[in-house]
Structures are given as C-alpha cells and as structure tokens.
Amino acid sequence: MPDPAVSRFAGALALGGAVLVGVLTALQARVNGQLGVRFEDGFVAAAVSFSSGLVLVVAVCLLLPAGRAGLRRLGAAVRAHAVPWWMFAGGAAGAFSVATQGLTVGIIGVALYTVGSVAGGTVAGLVLDRVGYAPGGVMAVTVPRLIGGALAVGAVALALTGPALRGIPWWMPVLPFFVGAGIAWQQATNGRLRQRIDSALVATLVNFAGGTLLLLVVAGVHVALSGPPAPAPTEVWVYVGGALGVAYIFLSAAIVQRTGVLLLGLGVVVGQLVSSLLIDLVWPAPGTPGTAEGAFMIALALASVAVATARPRRRRRR
Numbered sequence: 175m176p177d178p179a180v181s182r183f184a185g186a187l188a189l190g191g192a193v194l195v196g197v198l199t200a201l202q203a204r205v206n207g208q209l210g211v212r213f214e215d216g217f218v219a220a221a222v223s224f225s226s227g228l229v230l231v232v233a234v235c236l237l238l239p240a241g242r243a244g245l246r247r248l249g250a251a252v253r254a255h256a257v258p259w260w261m262f263a264g265g266a267a268g269a270f271s272v273a274t275q276g277l278t279v280g281i282i283g284v285a286l287y288t289v290g291s292v293a294g295g296t297v298a299g300l301v302l303d304r305v306g307y308a309p310g311g312v313m314a315v316t317v318p319r320l321i322g323g324a325l326a327v328g329a330v331a332l333a334l335t336g337p338a339l340r341g342i343p344w345w346m347p348v349l350p351f352f353v354g355a356g357i358a359w360q361q362a363t364n365g366r367l368r369q370r371i372d373s374a375l376v377a378t379l380v381n382f383a384g385g386t387l388l389l390l391v392v393a394g395v396h397v398a399l400s401g402p403p404a405p406a407p408t409e410v411w412v413y414v415g416g417a418l419g420v421a422y423i424f425l426s427a428a429i430v431q432r433t434g435v436l437l438l439g440l441g442v443v444v445g446q447l448v449s450s451l452l453i454d455l456v457w458p459a460p461g462t463p464g465t466a467e468g469a470f471m472i473a474l475a476l477a478s479v480a481v482a483t484a485r486p487r488r489r490r491r492r
Contacts, residue, residue: 188432189441195422196445200284202418204453206272207279207287209412215403216276221386221393222406223272227416228382234420235379244373248380257370264363264377265384267356268423272415273389274353278346283459284450289471290347292443293330294354296323303434307362313434318481325478326443329471342460361438364423365430374428381423440478447472 202223210219235241251257279287300323306312360381368377397403430438451472454462 185432188429189437191425191429192433192438192441193445195425195438196442196447197449198418198422198425198445199442200288200446200449200453202272202415202422203275203279203287203450204284204457205412205418206275206415207284207459209407209415210276211280212407212412213276213403215393215396215400216278217273217389217393217396218403219276220269220273221389222413223276223415223419224269224382224386224389225416226413227419228379228386230417231375231379231382231420231424235375238375240373241375241379244371244376245379247371247373248376251371257367261363261367261370262380262384264360264367265381265386266388267353267360267363268381268419269385269388269392270356271353271360272385272419273392274349275415278349279459281460282342282346283454283462285447285454285462285471286347287350288443288446288450289330289332290350291354291357292326292446292475294351294356295358295443296326296330296354296440298355298358299323299434299438299440302358302362307359307366319437322440322478322481325474325481326440329443329447329474329478332467332471332474360423361426361430364427368427369431374424377427378420378424382420440475443475443478444472447475 206219206223209223210216213219213222235245248257275287282290300315300319303313304315364374364377364381367380368374371377426438426442433441451465451469455465
C-alpha cells in the first residue's frame with residue numbers, strides 16, 4: 175500500500191502545480207491582451223501567440239528523446255485507430271481562450287477576465303468529475319467540494335456586480351465564462367490523451383497544432399472581412415504568450431490525473447486571482463476592479479480551495 179505521507183505530499187505538490195498554472199495563465203492573459211491592443215485585432219494576436227507556442231513545443235519534442243518517443247507512440251496509436259478524434263480537439267478550447275484574451279483583457283483587465291472564467295470552470299469541473307470524464311475516472315462531488323465551488327462562484331459574483339463593469343460592453347465579461355468551461359474540458363481531454371500515449375509533451379503538441387490551425391483560419395477570414403491589422407509591435411515581451419501557454423498546458427496535462435478537474439480548476443483560480451490582482455495593480459486596464467474588491471475575491475477563492483481539499487478527520491475508536 176502507498177505511504178499516506180507520500181500520497182499527501184504528492185497531492186499537495188500537484189495542487190501547488192495547479193496554482194502555478196493559474197499564475198502562468200494570468201501572465202499569458204495580460205501579455206496576449208496587450209498584443210491584441212497593439213495589433214488592434216484580437217484574432218491576429220491569438221494566431222501569432224499560438225503559432226509561436228507551436229514552434230516552441232515542436233522544437234522541444236524533436237530535441238528530447240522522450241518527445242520523439244511520444245511522437246512515435248502517437249503515430250502508432252493513430253495508425254491503429256486507438257485514439258478517438260475528440261482527444262485531438264483540446265486545441266479548440268485553447269484557441270478560444272487565447273482569442274478571448276486578445277479581445278477582452280486589454281479592456282477589462284486580468285482580474286475581471288479571471289473571475290469571469292472561474293464560474294465556467296467551476297461548473298464544468300463539477301460536471302466533468304461527476305461523469306468521470308477526467309483521466310482519473312469518476313470523482314465524488316462531496317459536500318466540501320460543493321461548498322468550495324460555491325465560494326468560488328461567490329468570488330465571481332462579487333466581481334461581476336462591481337462598479338468596474340460600468341461602460342464595458344456586456345459580452346466582454348460573458349466570454350470568459352465559456353473560456354473557463356472550455357479550459358476545464360481541455361484539461362481533462364489533454365489528460366486523457368496524455369494517458370493514452372504516455373506523453374504530456376506530445377499531448378501539448380497536439381493541443382497547439384489543432385489550436386494554431388483553427389486560429390489561422392479564423393484570423394485569415396477576419397482580416398479578409400475587416401482589413402489588415404496594425405503593424406507588428408517590436409517589443410519582444412509581447413510575443414511570450416505562446417511560451418507561457420506551452421508551460422501551463424503541459425503542467426495541466428501532467429497533474430490533472432492526480433487532482434481531478436475541479437481541484438485543478440480551484441488551484442488555478444487561486445494562482446490566477448492572486449497574480450491577476452498584482453498585475454492589475456502594476457498595470458491597470460480600464461475595467462480593473464478596486465484593490466479592496468480584488469482582495470476580497472482572493473479571500474473567497476482561497477477559502478474555496480481550503481474547503482474543497484479538506485479531508486474529514488476520522489474519529490478514534492475507544
């Protein structure tokens with residue numbers, strides 16, 4: 175039997191990885207949002223960001239022996255029809271996420287984008303875990319997990335009813351809700367693909383390949399209909415969104431089997447909210463919430479993770 179102490183440590187380490195995913199997600203959102211502002215076209219910005227991530231992950235896969243072995247296993251699985259088509263569709267959710275960042279974050283800020291996506295991710299995470307879509311199989315939706323999810327939704331409600339939304343188009347805070355639901359599904363899908371081919375790196379490659387193809391088509395259609403974007407910015411840092419995406423998608427695929435979709439999503443929420451508040455303080459956008467409001471949202475999110483991960487104490491038998 176596995177050592178309980180080792181199991182608890184592994185669980186805590188996986189949850190810490192989920193928080194790191196949230197930090198990277200918030201950083202990517204702000205960078206991609208600024209790239210969308212510079213291009214004056216969120217679709218083109220998303221295509222550029224995803225394409226750069228694809229180039230990076232292809233290079234890593236070809237350079238590392240584990241990556242090349244994963245590619246061979248993927249090829250063998252495809253030829254044997256051992257991988258269903260929907261396992262290759264995770265990139266669509268990633269493409270939607272990056273496109274939404276380019277369209278909204280430069281206006282509503284990272285915090286409002288984050289709390290908008292939290293609700294969708296929380297609801298979708300509960301459903302996906304309950305039906306057993308995550309690679310870990312069916313996970314019970316216990317009372318603590320429901321309370322934790324409710325607290326996360328409360329943090330979202332606080333932001334969505336705040337004064338920061340005045341003058342902001344209604345669809346901007348709505349789109350992140352669907353992003354959150356899509357990311358929860360993407361994390362579970364990438365985790366299942368990783369389990370099938372035994373390679374988180376190649377699962378990340380599949381995600382970026384599909385998302386890049388989709389975004390190039392969408393950006394091409396948008397440019398044809400609306401005209402070319404603004405000249406490409408010269409600052410290097412606005413192009414690092416793809417690298418950040420590679421990092422957090424790879425990490426998510428690696429740890430979702432340990433955490434489940436809901437706990438992964440709740441850990442991501444904590445990382446996103448803490449880092450997004452700091453980012454918005456240093457680099458505010460027109461829709462940035464107040465400091466006190468943001469701090470209270472963080473407290474609710476932290477409480478949601480604490481409640482959802484708490485284990486009931488066993489009573490000692492006399």
